[in-house]
Amino acid sequence: MTSYAVGAAFAEPGQLSRAAKVSNCIEPLKDGRWDSFLAKHPRASLFHSSAWLAALNRTYGFRPIAYTTSSAGDVLENAIVFCRVESWLTGRRLVSLPFSDHCEPLVDTSEDQALLTAALMRKVSQERWSYAELRPLEPFEVTTTLPRTAATYAFHQLDLWPGIDTIFEKFHKSSTQRKIRRAEREGLVYREGSTQALLDDFYRLFTLSRKRQGLAPQSKAWFANLMECFGDALKVRVAFKDEQPIAAMITIRHKDTMTYKYGCSDVGFNRLGSMHLLFWNAIQEAKFSGLRFLDFGRTDADQQGLITFKNRWGATQSVLTYSRYGAAEKSTHIFDLYSSEWKSRAAKYTLKHISPAILPVIGQILYRHIG
Numbered sequence: 001m002t003s004y005a006v007g008a009a010f011a012e013p014g015q016l017s018r019a020a021k022v023s024n025c026i027e028p029l030k031d032g033r034w035d036s037f038l039a040k041h042p043r044a045s046l047f048h049s050s051a052w053l054a055a056l057n058r059t060y061g062f063r064p065i066a067y068t069t070s071s072a073g074d075v076l077e078n079a080i081v082f083c084r085v086e087s088w089l090t091g092r093r094l095v096s097l098p099f100s101d102h103c104e105p106l107v108d109t110s111e112d113q114a115l116l117t118a119a120l121m122r123k124v125s126q127e128r129w130s131y132a133e134l135r136p137l138e139p140f141e142v143t144t145t146l147p148r149t150a151a152t153y154a155f156h157q158l159d160l161w162p163g164i165d166t167i168f169e170k171f172h173k174s175s176t177q178r179k180i181r182r183a184e185r186e187g188l189v190y191r192e193g194s195t196q197a198l199l200d201d202f203y204r205l206f207t208l209s210r211k212r213q214g215l216a217p218q219s220k221a222w223f224a225n226l227m228e229c230f231g232d233a234l235k236v237r238v239a240f241k242d243e244q245p246i247a248a249m250i251t252i253r254h255k256d257t258m259t260y261k262y263g264c265s266d267v268g269f270n271r272l273g274s275m276h277l278l279f280w281n282a283i284q285e286a287k288f289s290g291l292r293f294l295d296f297g298r299t300d301a302d303q304q305g306l307i308t309f310k311n312r313w314g315a316t317q318s319v320l321t322y323s324r325y326g327a328a329e330k331s332t333h334i335f336d337l338y339s340s341e342w343k344s345r346a347a348k349y350t351l352k353h354i355s356p357a358i359l360p361v362i363g364q365i366l367y368r369h370i371g
Helices: 034-040 050-060 110-126 164-169 173-185 196-213 220-233 267-272 274-288 304-311 341-352 359-369
Strands: 002-005 022-026 063-068 080-087 091-096 131-134 148-159 189-193 234-241 244-254 257-265 293-300 316-325
Touching: 022 110, 034 050, 050 063, 050 080, 050 220, 063 110, 080 110, 091 110, 110 131, 110 316, 148 304, 164 274, 173 267, 173 274, 189 196, 189 274, 196 220, 196 234, 196 244, 196 257, 196 359, 220 234, 220 244, 220 359, 234 274, 244 267, 244 274, 257 267, 257 274, 267 274, 274 293, 293 304, 304 316
Parallel strands: 091 131, 257 293
Antiparallel strands: 002 022, 022 063, 063 080, 080 091, 131 316, 148 293, 148 316, 189 234, 234 244, 244 257
């Protein structure tokens, strides 16, 4: 474990006065305090969890680290977790966290916040990282002379505190409620679990959906690792029409929240309400399991159709702001890898017309450079 004192250069813990408050760098997957710390912290989400960090490490080799003021042997009191992403294509950077919709800095005092962010900014400068990226749910102030760039997204969360009938009544009547009833009339079959067969159904639909969007899918290994790391907390939910899978999603349960992470469908059957059937089953399960929230996840600001879809479930919309601190402005999001509009259009056109069998191979290569 390395340590940094306020205004000091790198030092080992024994070289600093016991009275000096320091920033320590730990490895969550090797630190026995991590899981108990997350269990007690009210803002810890599935994206902080050892399962999520392990899946990132297994699939992409990203190394999780965290900054804390707690010394070795003491109770862990705070942390800001990152992954080290080192790529010849997109640069060397610290991301909190890759493929995560949000990742709150788990710091409760302004003093600790100032100390930890100061240590982080020094780390970026001294080791010449391209940037450090924070993805907080709530505004998080960082005082630094490093350049800052920001991107905003929509975030939706459904409060499960009301009764299930009240929750249903808040759904949009002419679209959401009607589509749920349509799915029931059409006799769609709903199945859920953490089996290889359901994952295969999901991944076929996921690959076709990404192809339609002009995007490469993440590798199947990513989803298999998530399923193995989270166990029963992860469910693959699939809707069938006459034994044909027509829509699928992945949800993950952590503490008092169920998170919708991935979804896909065969658009030829969307009129039947297949995705609505999946969401309604997930919401009912979360409610009757005693959970407090259903996290609908992040949506790009220009995806107005998807934002409207989530609003129609009665979810509360807010703004997520990602901040990058450092000299490099190169984006690592798949939508922005191309430096001009025409290159982006050309890339999407190519992916839309490429064989679905090749797309996962492209994704397996590409996503190691994205976070």
